[in-house]
Amino acid sequence: AQSVSQHNHHVILSEAASLELGCNYSYGGTVNLFWYVQYPGQHLQLLLKYFSGDPLVKGIKGFEAEFIKSKFSFNLRKPSVQWSDTAEYFCAVNAQTGANNLFFGTGTRLTVIP
């Protein structure tokens, strides 16, 4: 069965600090990987996704993520966070074959202090 782990439950940073949120998944096959963000009071939005090709994926708002297949990881990074990045961040995975089903991690709450 697929599963996704996000080890950081709550991260608190000051503005301009660098961000890295961890995401690990367990699945033996080929996967698609996603990072979603949920701003306060809003629905989930896609930050970035990886299907194939360059393992370093750039998304919206200056976010990027690197897929390291050997480590089953897809960590999210941003060089300099802003107060407006305060939100919940969810890593998700689905298999490229079989059932079309997104599995989410437990989420990481990011609080950016002005």
Next chain:
Amino acid sequence: DTAVSQTPKYLVTQMGNDKSIKCEQNLGHDTMYWYKQDSKKFLKIMFSYNNKELIINETVPNRFSPKSPDKAHLNLHINSLELGDSAVYFCASSQGRGERAFFGQGTRLTVV
């Protein structure tokens, strides 16, 4: 226009009641989903529908039943509501495997 819309946005109800949450997508997608986000923010797939057929049904109580009158709608009906059903429920849709999923705004269900 909202791509995926859920109604109501908030729902407060008593234990034992039966309620429904509606979901509509205007994207022409062929797959729709229901996710449950519990108090710990964990999102768990509940159901997905593809061309009016249930293709994934995780281990959710049979008090929960998805109903899809047509390709653009996937409603969630819940019988005999329990306190533990309190959560935010998200509807989503996508076109094909691995394609971006579009989510609704969520419905916050509170059972008292």
